[in-house]
Amino acid sequence: MDHLSEIEAQSIYILREAYKHFGKLGMLWSVGKDSTVMLWLTQKAFFGQCPFPLIHVDTSYKIPEMIEFRDKLVKEQNLNLIVHQNKQALEEGMNPEKGRLICCEHLKTTPLQEVVKVYGFEGLILGVRRDEEGSRSKERVFSERDSDSNWDYTDQPPELWDQFKTDFKKGNHIRIHPLLQWREVDIWRYIQRENIPVVSLYFSKNGKRYRSLGCYPCTFPIDSEVTDVQGIIEELENTKQTERSGRAQDQEDAYAMQKLRSKGYM
Amino acid sequence: MSQIAAQIREKLNIVCVGHVDHGKSTLIGRLLFDTNSLPEGAIDKVKRISEQNGKPFEYAYLLDAFEEEQKQGITIDTTNINFSTDKRDYIIIDAPGHKEFLKNMISGASSAEAALLMIDAQEGIQEQSRRHGYILSLLGIKKVFVILNKMDLVDYSESIYYEIRRNFDRFLSNLNIYPIEYIPVSAFNGENIVSKSDNLNWYKGVNIIEALDLIQKDPEPEDKPLRFPIQDVYKFDNRRIIAGRIEAGTLNVGDEITISPSGKTTKVKSIEHWPIPYDKNHVSAGMSVGITVEDEFFNKRGEVLSHSHNKPQSSNLFNANIFWMGNTPLVKNKTYKLKLTTQEVQCEVFSINAVIDSSNLNSSETFSEVKKNEVAEITIKTREKICFDEFAEFRGTGRFVIVDDLNVTGGGIVLKTDDTLKNRVLEPKSTSLKPRARLIARAQKEERLRQKARVIWLTGLTGSGKNEIAIKLEKKLFELDKSVCYLDSANLRFGISSDLEFNEEGAYEQTRRIAEIANQFINNGIITVVTSISRYKKARELAREIIGTDDYLEFHIEATPDVIKARSSKAMYELDGNKDLELLYEKSDYPVHSLFIEDAEFNCDEKVDLILDQIKNLL
Numbered sequence: 001m002d003h004l005s006e007i008e009a010q011s012i013y014i015l016r017e018a019y020k021h022f023g024k025l026g027m028l029w030s031v032g033k034d035s036t037v038m039l040w041l042t043q044k045a046f047f048g049q050c051p052f053p054l055i056h057v058d059t060s061y062k063i064p065e066m067i068e069f070r071d072k073l074v075k076e077q078n079l080n081l082i083v084h085q086n087k088q089a090l091e092e093g094m095n096p097e098k099g100r101l102i103c104c105e106h107l108k109t110t111p112l113q114e115v116v117k118v119y120g121f122e123g124l125i126l127g128v129r130r131d132e133e134g135s136r137s138k139e140r141v142f143s144e145r146d147s148d149s150n151w152d153y154t155d156q157p158p159e160l161w162d163q164f165k166t167d168f169k170k171g172n173h174i175r176i177h178p179l180l181q182w183r184e185v186d187i188w189r190y191i192q193r194e195n196i197p198v199v200s201l202y203f204s205k206n207g208k209r210y211r212s213l214g215c216y217p218c219t220f221p222i223d224s225e226v227t228d229v230q231g232i233i234e235e236l237e238n239t240k241q242t243e244r245s246g247r248a249q250d251q252e253d254a255y256a257m258q259k260l261r262s263k264g265y266m
Numbered sequence: 267m268s269q270i271a272a273q274i275r276e277k278l279n280i281v282c283v284g285h286v287d288h289g290k291s292t293l294i295g296r297l298l299f300d301t302n303s304l305p306e307g308a309i310d311k312v313k314r315i316s317e318q319n320g321k322p323f324e325y326a327y328l329l330d331a332f333e334e335e336q337k338q339g340i341t342i343d344t345t346n347i348n349f350s351t352d353k354r355d356y357i358i359i360d361a362p363g364h365k366e367f368l369k370n371m372i373s374g375a376s377s378a379e380a381a382l383l384m385i386d387a388q389e390g391i392q393e394q395s396r397r398h399g400y401i402l403s404l405l406g407i408k409k410v411f412v413i414l415n416k417m418d419l420v421d422y423s424e425s426i427y428y429e430i431r432r433n434f435d436r437f438l439s440n441l442n443i444y445p446i447e448y449i450p451v452s453a454f455n456g457e458n459i460v461s462k463s464d465n466l467n468w469y470k471g472v473n474i475i476e477a478l479d480l481i482q483k484d485p486e487p488e489d490k491p492l493r494f495p496i497q498d499v500y501k502f503d504n505r506r507i508i509a510g511r512i513e514a515g516t517l518n519v520g521d522e523i524t525i526s527p528s529g530k531t532t533k534v535k536s537i538e539h540w541p542i543p544y545d546k547n548h549v550s551a552g553m554s555v556g557i558t559v560e561d562e563f564f565n566k567r568g569e570v571l572s573h574s575h576n577k578p579q580s581s582n583l584f585n586a587n588i589f590w591m592g593n594t595p596l597v598k599n600k601t602y603k604l605k606l607t608t609q610e611v612q613c614e615v616f617s618i619n620a621v622i623d624s625s626n627l628n629s630s631e632t633f634s635e636v637k638k639n640e641v642a643e644i645t646i647k648t649r650e651k652i653c654f655d656e657f658a659e660f661r662g663t664g665r666f667v668i669v670d671d672l673n674v675t676g677g678g679i680v681l682k683t684d685d686t687l688k689n690r691v692l693e694p695k696s697t698s699l700k701p702r703a704r705l706i707a708r709a710q711k712e713e714r715l716r717q718k719a720r721v722i723w724l725t726g727l728t729g730s731g732k733n734e735i736a737i738k739l740e741k742k743l744f745e746l747d748k749s750v751c752y753l754d755s756a757n758l759r760f761g762i763s764s765d766l767e768f769n770e771e772g773a774y775e776q777t778r779r780i781a782e783i784a785n786q787f788i789n790n791g792i793i794t795v796v797t798s799i800s801r802y803k804k805a806r807e808l809a810r811e812i813i814g815t816d817d818y819l820e821f822h823i824e825a826t827p828d829v830i831k832a833r834s835s836k837a838m839y840e841l842d843g844n845k846d847l848e849l850l851y852e853k854s855d856y857p858v859h860s861l862f863i864e865d866a867e868f869n870c871d872e873k874v875d876l877i878l879d880q881i882k883n884l885l
Contacts, residue, residue, distance in 0.1 A: 003355075009511060013511050048540045051634045137347070138331065158369040160667065163605045163667040163674060165673065254314075
């Protein structure tokens, strides 16, 4: 088996474990490349179905093409999508100028915590990858969060041989990470192999393309002339830039992601 | 497609283990630096953090991402880092070296195929050097390089290198680990990492990068017998899809398969796939698949599909080597949850057979409990039968975890089980007993006797002719050079079963005893002929369970009422036509061989030939 088939089989196994163990299960879909690949893997795991709702935490600052792409795919494939916003914070004028990490906390972490509570989710599937940044590299595949979505990263339980944490205290929830061992280049090679549609922002327009997608005030495109998937793969193989270097919130503090994620950020 | 496949490079997972501060994270940081795998600005960031924390430059900060780790200078949890050589891509797993984070070390190491075991040349072999070596052997990781780090601090001494090597070899050989090489390095100075070092001229072996590229990746076990644990069964549309990951072997459309432990058999109808139909007619080890089968009986998660001629063991008792990670010790008389592939069952520790301090191989004095970080050989009893294999033969179906309260707190590998205890194990009256393993397996005895041991179970009412057939059958098998034994139920009533009454309860117990004795014989390689009325269905089902469905060959000797009347001098039954026969003899629900006796003066040799015709390929 080649490497892509290996990680595909592993992710499908994880998704099926999640579906088997959690009655209340949802999947976070940011409309980016990773969670779009994850949606594809889900349909592969369940033979064309997506047997749980997708959740989109909409900060209202998403790049418009993302929302267009989202709504088009939902319509075409008849997907069950929950869109959630922290309306109160938005009405009170929350924006990155109040502090990028504060904005992330209010417009992403808080509505995510709310979604878990409102819908009573026991399991939440997220497309984070270990090679994105330091705190994600230390994640477990099934990772517990307490009732306030806090992550006790200093005392994680053992996880071995694909036996995952499926027993937990009522009120807590489990974050499931099927793409944990995928690398950025694996995602693109898989998109190429499976011919998966992704949002056009990843391809160059006027000499710029997005490598990682987020909110427009805090996400910056890179210089690139690449207009197809093969080009992206070649570009990644030769770059020394990190994937999230265009994500401003990461650069706010040496431990920015750890601090955000310990409180429930994706 | 082939062009794409060519771009996909091989990937190997390697774990870096060893005692705290022996330089694991530094080595990995240096590897990343020297292989030009670091992103822009990474070194500057580490410099900045080092200054902020008032510490000298640390390569380890590249991996120890948590604030707590960087401030305290320790690795708390395992990290996965990617880097590449010309040959292939690597994921290198940095495992913590503190004893208190052993669970995290195990989590990291469990996904690796090979290991770098670091030893500080100045400090020498320490507690976690040995403990991690032990854990590697339990996890089945045999491809090990020992890295002697900080050679610069011992003046690159050849004699220190050889002294540590000699001592550690002695320890590891007890664990059946034979390192591929001991590599002297200075991780901090980058000596012997990607290039040779002038300071280590006496060392003629490989450097670290060369060592990694030498490792051969394990092939997927697709040539092994099939093991396909059911993960779930889906019915999203009109298809009833059995989903799961194939742990070993290959499955073809049309294959006859057995579902264990229930023993039901069926055929593979189709392989299901999305978005386009599957273009091959087989699937193999490592793949997450979905299939449909011809007989749509109830299947559930945890059952294991195999080919009918090579099934996993099904039992409620087995011996295992385990490592314990729980703060609360593992004890007897407590219920735990055991997870093996997709099976989840309640279990108890039946006996603790040895407890070992993994840092020095010393045995504990008392076997009352297994404490955190200890390893032990235990016997586990599960509430229901489960399917498993010996770990040495099958990785996927030979390992399990134990859940205490809400967390995984132990992991283990299944050891060889005595053949006689494979099918069914009861609770003995004393808990000081433990099942023992033997040195000679049933298969070896069978090979020497050039036969397969089976129980030929002749059942039928008194007067049907069982015994006449059996004694001729025994003689015929003997003449065919077979080692054979005959158990005559009537004769046993004069000895081992002289205490039993002639009633339903007695008949049931008599059947159980015969089956247990026959089980001992076949597990010593002996073909065993049994005659037993065993007219109760439940009693024969029990015999079949004790002996095992593959080894139990049931022959129902069916005589007409006239024959029975004519032949039975004891006139045991008041027979009035076939209807009474049906009341007296309960037929089996599973398929059995039938021999019809329609003549009181029947030709016995002919019947023996009929029996042998039907089973000669099985003996």
